[in-house]
Amino acid sequence: MSTHAPAEPSRQTVDEPPNHPADQAKSPLPADGAAYWDAAAETFDDEPDHGLGDPAVRAAWAARLRGWLPSGPADVLDLGCGTGSLARLAAEQGHRLTGLDRSPRMIARARAKLAGRDATFLVGDAAEPPVGERRFDVVLVRHVLWALPDPPAALRRWAGLLAPGGRLVLVEGRWGEADPIGIPAAELTALVRPLAAHTYVEELSHDPVLWGKEVSDERYALIADLPVRRP
Ligand SMILES: C[S@@+](CC[C@H](N)C(=O)[O-])C[C@H]1O[C@@H](n2cnc3c(N)ncnc32)[C@H](O)[C@@H]1O
Secondary structure, three states: OOOOOOOOOOOOOOOOOOOOOHHHOOOOOOOHHHHEEEEEHHHHHOOOHHHHOOOOHHHHHHHHHHHHHOOOOEEEEOOOOOOOOHHHHHOOOEEEEEEEOHHHHHHHHHHHHOOOOOEEEEEEOOOOEEEEEEEEEEEEEOOHHOOOOOOOHHHHHHHHOEEEEEEEEEEEEEEEEOOOOOHHHHHHHHHHHHHOEEEEEEEOOHHHHHHOOOOOOOEEEEEEEEOOOOO
16 A cells, blocks of 8 residues: 555545544544545545556556456446546456445546446445445455444445355555554454455565555455355
8 A cells, every 4th residue: 555545534644643433532534534535536546556557566456356356257346446446457357347435536537547448436435335236246445444434334234245156355454663554454354254255365565566665564455255155
């Protein structure tokens, strides 16, 4: 993750300590997170791992996605999709994309980025995606879950949006050294395991190409496959 790590707004620069909801008493969030992300949308893609403008960074994420997503065309729901950089990679791999973000400006950028592709974008809350009865093969979420008010509830909701045998792809981390923010892989695994038939964690810190630089904090993808039939 770049220096623009938080999935929730901070009054401080993003290199500053936490803006995790658990810290709200210490550091109250601005009332309207969408306004924060609307303001960030214009420059969001400047970070190498956001815009994926560098061919090497883009290729590194494309290779990871290829390993995480089904080999055939799949219905992928990208929650907190931001400007749609990962969604575009997934669409380029033949998948049908639904992207959702609560920031209208992020969504406008994502729509422009995926113009002409099999992709739909919605403005809404990732914790309660307004997708009706639709079910997906994959729910993909990068750098969003950790800052939601109730991650366990969001995970249960997302698992319910998957078709039997579907897959959660959660790209998360624990950023910073002195006062880290985020969810450690072990903690997220413990939250996801009761929902899944199988989980594994892919370590992402040791691949500097993904981030456009060397990183030393914890970054990972947690892949969780749901039971083929619900218990
Ligand atoms: C750090 S950015 C990550 C964007 C994208 N997933 C990526 O990896 O490039 C966090 C995104 O999550 C969105 N977001 C934060 N909280 C959200 C919520 N409750 N519902 C929907 N989107 C949310 C923000 O608007 C922002 O676009």
